[in-house]
Amino acid sequence: MPPxxxxxxxxxxxxxxxxxxIPSLDRLLREPxxxxxxxxxxxxxxxxxARAEVAQTRQRINRNKAIDVTLDALAQRIEARVxxxxxxxxxPVFNLTGTTLHTNLGRAxxxxxxxxxxxxxxxxxxxLEFDLTKGRRGDRDDHVEDWLCRLTGAEAATVVNNxxxxxxxxxxxxxxxxxxxxxxxxxxEIGGAFRIPEIMRRAGCRLVEVGTTNxxxxxxxxxxxxxxxxxxxxxxxxxxxxxxxxxxxxxxxLSALAREHGIPYIVDLGAGSLIDMAALGLPHETTVTxxxxxxxxxxxxxxxKLLGGPQAGLIAGRADLIAKIKKNPMKRALRVDKVTMAAxxxxxxxxxxxxxxxxxLPTLRLLTRPVAxxxxxxxxxxxxxxxxxxxxxxxxxxxxxxxxxxxSLPVESLESVxxxxxxxxxxxxxxxxxxxxxxxxxxxxxxxLGRISDDCLHFDLRCLEDEAAWLGxxxxxxxx
Ligand SMILES: *Cc1c(COP(=O)(O)O)cnc(C)c1O
Numbered sequence: 001m002p003p004x005x006x007x008x009x010x011x012x013x014x015x016x017x018x019x020x021x022i023p024s025l026d027r028l029l030r031e032p033x034x035x036x037x038x039x040x041x042x043x044x045x046x047x048x049x050a051r052a053e054v055a056q057t058r059q060r061i062n063r064n065k066a067i068d069v070t071l072d073a074l075a076q077r078i079e080a081r082v083x084x085x086x087x088x089x090x091x092p093v094f095n096l097t098g099t100t101l102h103t104n105l106g107r108a109x110x111x112x113x114x115x116x117x118x119x120x121x122x123x124x125x126x127x128l129e130f131d132l133t134k135g136r137r138g139d140r141d142d143h144v145e146d147w148l149c150r151l152t153g154a155e156a157a158t159v160v161n162n163x164x165x166x167x168x169x170x171x172x173x174x175x176x177x178x179x180x181x182x183x184x185x186x187x188x189e190i191g192g193a194f195r196i197p198e199i200m201r202r203a204g205c206r207l208v209e210v211g212t213t214n215x216x217x218x219x220x221x222x223x224x225x226x227x228x229x230x231x232x233x234x235x236x237x238x239x240x241x242x243x244x245x246x247x248x249x250x251x252x253x254l255s256a257l258a259r260e261h262g263i264p265y266i267v268d269l270g271a272g273s274l275i276d277m278a279a280l281g282l283p284h285e286t287t288v289t290x291x292x293x294x295x296x297x298x299x300x301x302x303x304x305k306l307l308g309g310p311q312a313g314l315i316a317g318r319a320d321l322i323a324k325i326k327k328n329p330m331k332r333a334l335r336v337d338k339v340t341m342a343a344x345x346x347x348x349x350x351x352x353x354x355x356x357x358x359x360x361l362p363t364l365r366l367l368t369r370p371v372a373x374x375x376x377x378x379x380x381x382x383x384x385x386x387x388x389x390x391x392x393x394x395x396x397x398x399x400x401x402x403x404x405x406x407x408s409l410p411v412e413s414l415e416s417v418x419x420x421x422x423x424x425x426x427x428x429x430x431x432x433x434x435x436x437x438x439x440x441x442x443x444x445x446x447x448x449l450g451r452i453s454d455d456c457l458h459f460d461l462r463c464l465e466d467e468a469a470w471l472g473x474x475x476x477x478x479x480x
Contacts, residue, residue, distance in 0.1 A: 011064070018061045021069045025050055033075045041082060049081040094448040094470060098402030098416065098460035100366050105449070107304040107311070107406055109362040109463075110343055114309065117346035121338045128338045141326070143341050147348040151274050152288040152299070154316035158325055159303075159344065160334040164194050166300035166313030167268050171203035173328045174264055174321070175230025181208040183216035183249070185242050186235040190270075196235055205230065215247040218257065225261055232258040234296075236270040236286070255295025264297040264321060271406065272301020272314070274351055280358060280368050282404075288316060297321055303340075305406045308363030309347035310340045366463050367404060367414065374417040374461050381461070381471065385419055388474045393423045393437065402460050420456040430455060440479045 028034060028050055038046045053074060060067040068074075095105045110118075121128075131138035141158050148157035160166050171180065180200060187209065189195040200207040208229075210220040221232065232254050251267065258265035269291055278284040285306060291299045298321055303312030313334075315325060325331060336344075350360050358364045378397045386395040398420040401413035423433035437457050441448040446469065450459040464470055 015061055015064070018069060019058060022054060022057055022061075023069075023071055023074065025054065028054070028071070028074060028078070031071055031075045034078060037079060037082060041086065045085060046078070046082055049085060050078050053078045053081055092446055094446060095463045096418075096448060096450045096459035096461065098400060098414075098418070098451055098458070098462065099405035100402065100414070100463055101305055101363065101405035103406055107302075108308045109366070110310065111308070111347060111350055111361050113350060113360065114343040114346040117342040118310075118339045121342045126338050126342075128341065139326075140335065140338075140341055143345045144348060147345070147351075148314060148316055151348065151351055152316045153292055154288075154299075155319040156322035157314060157316040158322050158331070159336055159341070160313045160315070160331065161336055162304075162311055163268070163270065163272075163300055163302040163313040164190075164199065165334040166315050168199055168203050169313075169325055169328060169330055169334055170266050170268075170298055170300055170315060171200060171205050171231070171233075172330055173325045174266065176204040178205060178230025179208045179224075179226060179228045180205045180231055180233055181210045181221055181224040181229065182233050182235060183211045183220070184209050184213050185211065185216055185246070185248060186237055188235055188237055214242055214245060216249055217247060218249050218253045221249060221254065221257055225257075229261065229263055231263055232265045233268070234265075235268045251291060251294035251296055255297070258297070259295075264318070265295060266298040266317075267291050267296040267300070269299050269301045271305040272299070273306040275354070275357070277306070280364065282367055292317060302406070303344055303347075306363065306404070307347065308361045310343040312336055312340055312344055362465075366465075369462055371415050371417060377461050377464065377467060378417045378419055381467070382419060384471060384474065385421075388477055389421065389479070391424065392479060393421050396420050396422070398456075398458070400458060400460055402462055414462065416460050416462045418458040418460045420458045422456045436480050440477055443478070444473050444476060446473060 025047070029038065029047070034046060034050070057067055057069060057074065061069075093105065095102055097105070099105075101107045127138065128143075129138050129140050130136075131142070144159055145157045148154065160169055182196060182200075187196050187207075197207050206228075208224050210216060210224045234249075234251065234254060251265075255265040269286065269288060271285055273285045273287045274289070276284070276287065288299050288301060296317065298315055298317035300313060300315045301307070303309040303314055307314075315322065347361070350357055358368055375397070382395055382397055389395060396419075398418050400416050400418040400420075402416045403413060421437060423430065423437055425433040434452050434455070434457055438450065438452060441450065441457075448459065448470070450457050452458070
């Protein structure tokens with residue numbers, strides 16, 4: 001036999017030996033650790049994971065990879081698989097990215113009052129659509145409509161799943177099979193799949209582009225009107241700005257033009273602040289009240305941006321139009337559940353007391369947090385983080401600028417303070433060292449997310465409120 005063939009033969013013989021060393025599924029499941037697991041977590045899950053582990057072990061043997069096939073080792077790997085299948089994938093994280101309303105991180109942190117309201121209704125039955133006074137069927141919007149009207153000056157209001165749904169519903173209700181003129185400067189895309197032209201098509205509307213990217217005039221709109229026009233619409237360009245030689249048509253002019261032609265004027269406001277942000281020292285963001293006062297018939301905005309509530313899309317404005325929207329069968333497909341309704345209702349009620357709003361609503365509390373506070377926290381945390389990282393990295397306190405996020409005020413930045421970590425690696429290894437550092441913070445029990453720039457991993461401390469929890473888990477940091 002040629003030497004290489006005999007080597008191959010003895011190799012496959014060894015593989016066969018190792019394969020037969022794998023215990024049978026029955027034998028594995030009788031192993032005390034797994035038998036206990038079976039009774040604790042249910043048979044199907046454990047059997048499924050045991051099968052998968054055995055299959056993977058066989059594959060590794062076939063590929064000539066080292067793997068422990070003892071009962072103990074197999075049982076341990078199966079236990080780990082079961083634990084990982086049961087672990088919650090959705091979990092709280094520390095958002096130290098510098099973007100306060102981070103869409104990928106779930107946007108607005110909720111107020112305690114909202115969280116209590118959610119858990120109060122979650123456990124059992126509620127009067128979600130039941131009028132307790134009259135003893136008959138009610139409307140789920142009743143729980144928030146009154147407060148939305150008080151806070152915006154609107155005649156009526158309704159709630160759907162998010163602002164994208166609100167825009168879809170407004171357009172489909174008012175302009176299905178009709179034309180909708182929109183300025184070319186406002187044909188926005190917002191993270192992922194929300195693009196105005198696409199939403200228009202899905203809502204059954206024909207988009208009529210008017211004006212140019214940088215300048216649109218009132219005459220562009222009036223020339224675009226036809227008997228087929230369903231509504232005029234303005235889209236708040238929330239995640240970019242057009243600067244320089246620009247012109248846009250005001251709400252007042254658009255609403256007057258719409259009224260002349262007997263059609264509504266609607267505004268997708270996006271962030272939709274309910275209060276004057278400038279009074280809190282933040283950059284001014286057009287409020288819902290202002291937009292309605294300037295003549296908009298309907299305004300739509302998100303619940304989880306500057307408003308600081310749960311994910312929701314709110315529509316406020318003329319009573320007859322809101323009534324039409326509520327009759328659209330699409331409304332039924334886009335409605336929110338009792339938990340969202342409870343959180344929104346509780347959040348809106350916080351606005352009733354302007355004196356305590358900033359302290360109670362986390363979004364406003366974080367956005368208005370004094371830089372001196374953040375600096376003081378950085379000074380407390382810096383030596384502890386440095387001691388944890390030892391001589392593998394250097395930690396410095398740096399000034400940085402964060403963002404409100406979620407497309408609000410894209411160019412305004414929030415002055416803040418960061419802990420900036422630079423690994424003590426230079427040259428070509430630096431990128432890898434930064435990535436490993438970021439990974440080790442993501443691996444903590446409550447993952448910590450920062451931002452890598454200028455050869456540092458930055459943790460903007462604006463959104464860190466639970467300092468003790470953050471410090472408490474540092475002992476578990478393992479930088480590879
Ligand atoms: C954020 C935003 C949307 C999308 O709102 P969601 O609540 O995320 O669905 C739509 N239009 C504008 C102008 C926005 O800023």
